[in-house]
Amino acid sequence: MFALVDVNNMYVSCERVFRPSLVGRPVVVLSNNDGCAIARSNEAKDLGIKMAQPWFQIRHLQRQAGLVALSANFELYGDMSSRMMSLVGEYAPRQEVYSIDECFLDFDGVHGSLAAIGGDMRAKVLQWTGLPTSVGFGPTKTLAKLANHVAKTEDRKPGTYARPIAQVCDFGAMAPEELSRVMQLTDVGDVWGVGRKSSARLKGQGIQTVLDLVRADIATLRSQFNVVMEKTVLELRGTSCLDVDDAPAANQQIMCSRSFGAAVTNLQELIEVVSQFASRVAEKARDQRSVAGAVHVFVSTSPFRQNDRQHSPSGTLPLGRPSADTRVLIAAAVRLLAALYRPGFNYVKAGVMLVELQADDQVQGELDLFSGMDAAAEPSAPRDPSKLMGALDALNQRFGKGAVTVASAMRQEPANSNNSAGGAVQSRQEWRSPRYTTRLAEIPAVRT
DNA sequence: TCTGGGGTCCTAGGACCC
DNA sequence: TCTGGGGTCCTAGGACCC
Numbered sequence: 001m002f003a004l005v006d007v008n009n010m011y012v013s014c015e016r017v018f019r020p021s022l023v024g025r026p027v028v029v030l031s032n033n034d035g036c037a038i039a040r041s042n043e044a045k046d047l048g049i050k051m052a053q054p055w056f057q058i059r060h061l062q063r064q065a066g067l068v069a070l071s072a073n074f075e076l077y078g079d080m081s082s083r084m085m086s087l088v089g090e091y092a093p094r095q096e097v098y099s100i101d102e103c104f105l106d107f108d109g110v111h112g113s114l115a116a117i118g119g120d121m122r123a124k125v126l127q128w129t130g131l132p133t134s135v136g137f138g139p140t141k142t143l144a145k146l147a148n149h150v151a152k153t154e155d156r157k158p159g160t161y162a163r164p165i166a167q168v169c170d171f172g173a174m175a176p177e178e179l180s181r182v183m184q185l186t187d188v189g190d191v192w193g194v195g196r197k198s199s200a201r202l203k204g205q206g207i208q209t210v211l212d213l214v215r216a217d218i219a220t221l222r223s224q225f226n227v228v229m230e231k232t233v234l235e236l237r238g239t240s241c242l243d244v245d246d247a248p249a250a251n252q253q254i255m256c257s258r259s260f261g262a263a264v265t266n267l268q269e270l271i272e273v274v275s276q277f278a279s280r281v282a283e284k285a286r287d288q289r290s291v292a293g294a295v296h297v298f299v300s301t302s303p304f305r306q307n308d309r310q311h312s313p314s315g316t317l318p319l320g321r322p323s324a325d326t327r328v329l330i331a332a333a334v335r336l337l338a339a340l341y342r343p344g345f346n347y348v349k350a351g352v353m354l355v356e357l358q359a360d361d362q363v364q365g366e367l368d369l370f371s372g373m374d375a376a377a378e379p380s381a382p383r384d385p386s387k388l389m390g391a392l393d394a395l396n397q398r399f400g401k402g403a404v405t406v407a408s409a410m411r412q413e414p415a416n417s418n419n420s421a422g423g424a425v426q427s428r429q430e431w432r433s434p435r436y437t438t439r440l441a442e443i444p445a446v447r448t
Numbered sequence: 449t450c451t452g453g454g455g456t457c458c459t460a461g462g463a464c465c466c
Numbered sequence: 467t468c469t470g471g472g473g474t475c476c477t478a479g480g481a482c483c484c
Contacts, residue, residue: 010484031451031452031453032452032453033450033451033452035450035451035452036451036452038452038453038484052451053451055450055451056449056450056451057450057451059450072452098484100484102484192482193483194482195481195482195483197481197482198481198482226457226458226459226481228481228482251455251456252456253454253455254454255453255454255455256453257453257454258452259451259452259453303451304450304451351453428450455482456483457481457483458479458480458481458482459479459480460477460479460480461476461477461478462476462477463475463476464473464475464476465472465473465474466472466473
């Protein structure tokens with residue numbers, strides 16, 4: 001039996017832990033540039049705010065409906081997440097952390113009432129972290145996901161399923177006819193793995209509900225869609241195709257990209273920001289002990305600025321030898337950028353991606369053809385990049401992000417503020433809360 | 449004025465091989 | 467006029483997830 005545990009409205013719930021006055025009010029958390037709503041409280045959902053809806057379309061609700069907007073505080077959410085995950089992980093032999101706010105648990109071989117265990121989990125996470133969670137159990141991951149969805153829906157809109165569903169929803173303990181009824185009352189698009197496109201196509205064929213999908217002909221679906229759809233249907237029927245993955249492999253790609261606070265046309269500013277991104281992906285690569293075989297860079301104008309000429313080039317540069325050295329990756333990224341850049345365009349976004357990643361201890365060796373030859377002919381490759389980069393990471397760990405950085409990732413001209421990363425490229429973040437749990441200086445004060 | 453930032457997997461089609 | 471029959475590998479693009 002599998003469980004899916006997730007935090008209700010994760011980012012908003014994290015904020016409410018430290019600002020209880022936000023409980024009961026419509027709250028949204030905004031994306032990096034205060035651009036869109038990426039998390040919504042139930043009250044905000046009730047106002048009709050959609051996921052990823054642009055802020056300028058809903059800002060009037062501040063006055064009209066008392067909507068509160070907060071800038072994303074990922075440092076806080078990440079820390080709250082690891083607290084929640086470690087608590088929940090105690091309950092089952094295997095745990096797969098699936099995203100920042102949810103995990104699968106494998107309860108194979110665990111005895112006792114799952115509903116009781118689930119209730120205990122929720123109570124403990126709530127008491128120890130302040131975060132509200134939902135729990136779903138099912139004989140497959142897809143069913144556990146669905147059970148979780150059902151529990152959450154019932155919590156938010158009681159009566160949806162005619163007969164009440166417990167706060168912890170266990171499909172394993174449900175009579176078959178009751179499970180069918182629940183499936184009949186659930187939209188096919190709510191199934192894990194059925195996205196917008198597939199949902200529309202399925203509905204075009206008369207498959208509206210989860211029950212319709214379960215009863216559809218699997219061979220036909222396989223030929224019309226793909227193996228993913230086939231597995232989804234098998235899982236909904238109780239045949240487990242997906243296992244809990246408690247030792248996920250290292251990422252195959254590492255990306256850092258961002259929209260700018262304002263459009264940028266100047267190459268020098270782009271070089272700075274691309275250098276910062278390259279520096280960040282280099283850190284991430286070293287963190288998972290990988291080296292990259294190639295660097296990919298893109299910049300783009302805004303499709304929303306209809307009067308602007310559009311230009312969104314991208315390119316990939318293979319590295320002679322795989323590397324996670326910040327200097328090597330910045331140099332490659334900047335070279336690419338210079339080749340992609342055209343003057344006169346309003347760029348609003350850029351990104352750096354590392355691809356062809358491999359484990360840093362499995363890099364193919366090289367025959368040193370230069371040894372004994374003209375030393376000046378050899379490219380000035382770093383002698384022992386790992387040592388220097390290790391020191392860099394240690395310093396930044398101890399003294400805070402950005403304490404030591406490569407010069408090209410810094411502002412080239414005196415910044416007009418005391419923030420070294422200022423300028424047009426700087427993200428807007430008007431309403432970010434303190435990083436209560438990860439910075440001593442921002443720890444909440446308790447009055448006595 | 450103002451529109452997120454990460455990732456994964458699958459498939460089709462082209463290049464290339466013998 | 468008539469033009470084989472297998473394979474593999476790579477890439478771009480699409481769909482999906484949160």
